[in-house]
Amino acid sequence: MGKIIVEQGDITTYDVDAIVNAANASLLGGGGVDGAIHRAAGPGLVEECRMLGGCRTGEAKITGGHDLKARYVIHTVGPVWHGGDDGEAEKLELCYNNALQLAAAHDCRTIAFPSISTGVYGFPADKAARIAITTVRHLLPGLPAIDSVYMVAFSRDAEALLNHALKEG
Ligand code: AR6
Secondary structure (H helix, E strand, O other), X not given: OOEEEEEEOOHHHOOOOEEEXXXXXXXXXXXHHHHHHHHHHOHHHHHHXXXXXXXXXXXXXXXXXXXOOOXXXXXXXXXXXXXXXXXXXXXXXXXXXXXXXXXXXXXXXXXXXXXXXXXXXXXXHHXXXXXXXXXXXXXXXXXXXXXXXXEEEOOHHHHHHXXXXXXXX
């Protein structure tokens, strides 16, 4: 069965089959990890994204990786945190679920995720880490072709939260 690997790093440098982007509904780029991915992938990425017609919260769409080492970018739109009573947890779970299923459908064996929604969208990082790990862990037995899922934390603090969630399970 595939394994979950928590690391601190810059997801744009990952040499994996697919990296996941924490995008917005337009899919036309933005700040944070989205901006970094678009800068590293080059202008071909936004051109391809223009043809996708946006993406709803919790959904995922796939493009090529362009100038990235990754073969694909899987774009998903996390929920904006509104206090926790607006279905945020379920929507975040959907992001991980849909992104991983889409990766598997494209024969990806190695996938890297950022901590979706924990930047501009304000999702509490501890809760988000638990949802990320739990969701991926539940899916892996049903997706035997997936070999490694990297959970890439941008900060040491985020890495510690993910490691804590990994040990809890
Ligand atoms: N590698 C890995 N993680 C990163 C990187 C990187 N290069 N850069 C940032 N992070 P955010 P969101 C982490 O704000 O909260 C954009 O403008 C960051 O530390 O990128 O889902 C979109 O266009 C944080 O932990 O995404 C949307 O409008 C995590 O990635 C909006 O932000 C997510 O932070 C989406 O907000």
